[in-house]
Amino acid sequence: MKILHERRGDIDAELLSALDGEPAELYDAASHLVKAGGKRHRPVMTLLASEAVGGDPKGALKAAASVELVHTFSLVQDDVFDNDHLRRGVSSVHVGWDEDTAILASDLLFSKAFETLANSASDSRRVVRALGRLAVGCNRITEGQAMDMSTPSDEEEYLAMIDRKTAELHALACGVGGMLGGGTDGEVEALEEFGRKSGLAFQIKDDVLDLTTDEEELGKPRGSDLAEGKLTLIVLHGLEHGDADVEELFERAKTGDRDAVPELTDALRRDGHVAYAEERAEELLSDARESLESLSETRAKSSLLEVSGYMVRRNF
Amino acid sequence: MKILHERRGDIDAELLSALDGEPAELYDAASHLVKAGGKRHRPVMTLLASEAVGGDPKGALKAAASVELVHTFSLVQDDVFDNDHLRRGVSSVHVGWDEDTAILASDLLFSKAFETLANSASDSRRVVRALGRLAVGCNRITEGQAMDMSTPSDEEEYLAMIDRKTAELHALACGVGGMLGGGTDGEVEALEEFGRKSGLAFQIKDDVLDLTTDEEELGKPRGSDLAEGKLTLIVLHGLEHGDADVEELFERAKTGDRDAVPELTDALRRDGHVAYAEERAEELLSDARESLESLSETRAKSSLLEVSGYMVRRNF
Numbered sequence: 001m002k003i004l005h006e007r008r009g010d011i012d013a014e015l016l017s018a019l020d021g022e023p024a025e026l027y028d029a030a031s032h033l034v035k036a037g038g039k040r041h042r043p044v045m046t047l048l049a050s051e052a053v054g055g056d057p058k059g060a061l062k063a064a065a066s067v068e069l070v071h072t073f074s075l076v077q078d079d080v081f082d083n084d085h086l087r088r089g090v091s092s093v094h095v096g097w098d099e100d101t102a103i104l105a106s107d108l109l110f111s112k113a114f115e116t117l118a119n120s121a122s123d124s125r126r127v128v129r130a131l132g133r134l135a136v137g138c139n140r141i142t143e144g145q146a147m148d149m150s151t152p153s154d155e156e157e158y159l160a161m162i163d164r165k166t167a168e169l170h171a172l173a174c175g176v177g178g179m180l181g182g183g184t185d186g187e188v189e190a191l192e193e194f195g196r197k198s199g200l201a202f203q204i205k206d207d208v209l210d211l212t213t214d215e216e217e218l219g220k221p222r223g224s225d226l227a228e229g230k231l232t233l234i235v236l237h238g239l240e241h242g243d244a245d246v247e248e249l250f251e252r253a254k255t256g257d258r259d260a261v262p263e264l265t266d267a268l269r270r271d272g273h274v275a276y277a278e279e280r281a282e283e284l285l286s287d288a289r290e291s292l293e294s295l296s297e298t299r300a301k302s303s304l305l306e307v308s309g310y311m312v313r314r315n316f
Numbered sequence: 317m318k319i320l321h322e323r324r325g326d327i328d329a330e331l332l333s334a335l336d337g338e339p340a341e342l343y344d345a346a347s348h349l350v351k352a353g354g355k356r357h358r359p360v361m362t363l364l365a366s367e368a369v370g371g372d373p374k375g376a377l378k379a380a381a382s383v384e385l386v387h388t389f390s391l392v393q394d395d396v397f398d399n400d401h402l403r404r405g406v407s408s409v410h411v412g413w414d415e416d417t418a419i420l421a422s423d424l425l426f427s428k429a430f431e432t433l434a435n436s437a438s439d440s441r442r443v444v445r446a447l448g449r450l451a452v453g454c455n456r457i458t459e460g461q462a463m464d465m466s467t468p469s470d471e472e473e474y475l476a477m478i479d480r481k482t483a484e485l486h487a488l489a490c491g492v493g494g495m496l497g498g499g500t501d502g503e504v505e506a507l508e509e510f511g512r513k514s515g516l517a518f519q520i521k522d523d524v525l526d527l528t529t530d531e532e533e534l535g536k537p538r539g540s541d542l543a544e545g546k547l548t549l550i551v552l553h554g555l556e557h558g559d560a561d562v563e564e565l566f567e568r569a570k571t572g573d574r575d576a577v578p579e580l581t582d583a584l585r586r587d588g589h590v591a592y593a594e595e596r597a598e599e600l601l602s603d604a605r606e607s608l609e610s611l612s613e614t615r616a617k618s619s620l621l622e623v624s625g626y627m628v629r630r631n632f
Binding site: 125 | 337338339341342393396416417419423426427431434435441443444447448452454455459462
């Protein structure tokens with residue numbers, strides 16, 4: 001996508017400058033996943049949200065980098081918790097180094113996010129507000145990560161978990177952009193709502209892709225959620241609707257039967273549970289887009305709508 | 317000490333209010349060590365530093381709590397890295413819960429520190445400056461923790477490590493207090509220097525106490541540094557001065573010989589290496605106190621000097 005490509009250079013320059021330091025081993029571990037790739041759609045949303053409320057295009061660059069630093073922090077820890085070995089086509093940090101170094105790398109990414117945002121060249125009141133928002137968002141991401149360690153009993157609980165673990169970061173990405181751009185409370189609220197809804201849609205699509213994409217394109221093992229016995233909206237829909245195949249295969253997959261994973265994947269597609277999740281993602285995307293109706297028609301707003309479409313309709 | 321006792325109530329109320337939330341298991345794990353005790357000398361230093369430059373006594377309370385939250389964050393992770401089971405007389409967080417929950421609890425403590433500081437009722441420029449200082453301090457604490465994972469080759473390297481891992485938090489505790497209190501650059505610099513030097517002295521005294529205090533008073537196993545093969549200033553002094561007993565016993569302790577720990581402790585005391593560390597701590601304390609000479613004589617300054625004496629001359 002052109003807009004992601006155009007803005008990437010400036011964002012990456014900020015990221016790499018934040019992650020240059022000593023001891024080299026710590027900074028290498030912290031910058032490993034940043035260098036390995038990633039779509040950068042969250043920081044681009046920050047830039048666009050700022051511009052959509054009339055902010056200076058360069059004024060939100062540090063805020064954008066801070067959002068990507070928090071995202072990377074959560075990826076590093078997520079791989080530790082799930083013991084995933086592959087991320088963005090390279091080894092995860094705790095595999096390339098060790099668990100202690102991965103935790104320290106995540107700590108560094110975290111504090112660098114706050115340092116970077118604090119260095120924003122903007123009005124102090126706006127910067128304090130954005131820093132407070134980033135901190136509250138980080139609380140919620142951690143709450144979501146903790147919720148993800150127990151099994152959701154229904155779709156509602158699952159949605160409450162991904163609202164914190166995933167959508168929160170999209171909400172704050174848009175929110176801090178709006179704050180630094182000098183948006184009104186109403187504008188910031190609309191941007192947050194847009195980020196949250198498109199973030200939920202993004203995560204549901206991510207669950208779909210985990211079942212439908214080739215491992216090479218995905219950069220991690222296919223069906224890894226199922227192999228770990230993790231419940232997603234797709235599986236919950238199957239279980240809540242009494243799909244006997246899904247019930248039986250999910251039990252087998254959970255107890256470590258690797259053969260059950262491709263069979264379960266097939267059943268979830270065949271019986272319409274994947275299609276259900278895709279519909280929910282489209283509904284949320286549509287709700288997200290409605291949230292922006294109150295904002296003036298600008299090039300930045302069009303780009304935000306375009307990015308949200310890309311997030312939810314991507315094929316890998 | 318009276319001053320620590322007097323200020324504790326307000327600080328603890330801030331801490332407990334920051335650590336009240338859902339999911340309960342996460343918040344319980346995060347507040348576990350806060351409730352278990354601690355001297356609170358760092359947050360008290362923040363309050364006093366603010367008052368020493370003419371700040372409102374209540375204005376730095378949230379900053380003080382944020383410093384203690386960062387301290388608790390580092391304790392939780394330190395116990396994970398060293399696999400220490402006992403802290404402040406209770407089980408460490410990863411023992412009472414599990415490692416993943418301990419890491420998430422530390423994440424929450426971290427972001428709550430920034431949220432709390434961002435909510436300071438003070439001039440926005442001061443708050444942004446303090447938030448930036450807190451973030452830079454956290455970078456350095458993590459760098460120090462990473463340095464602590466390799467073996468220092470001499471006293472200089474050891475001091476560089478504790479400067480980041482321990483003294484940095486004391487420096488920033490005083491620095492953010494000075495910033496929120498509206499101190500001049502010179503005053504903030506003097507307070508940071510005072511915090512750093514007294515923090516170094518505090519850590520060296522901590523190493524001494526690890527060898528000289530009863531386990532019950534210490535709240536953790538005596539000689540735990542030695543048992544883990546960790547080099548402190550005391551052991552480095554023995555090794556650098558060719559003390560054959562220290563060399564032999566340290567090799568034995570490192571390879572898991574538990575009987576070597578009390579023998580090594582005796583040798584380090586008998587051969588003057590503990591006394592050397594105590595002298596260095598006294599010198600640093602004296603340097604720390606000199607740093608404050610440029611500040612006006614206030615009750616807060618006297619209390620800061622008193623707290624630094626307590627930190628270095630305590631017997632447990």
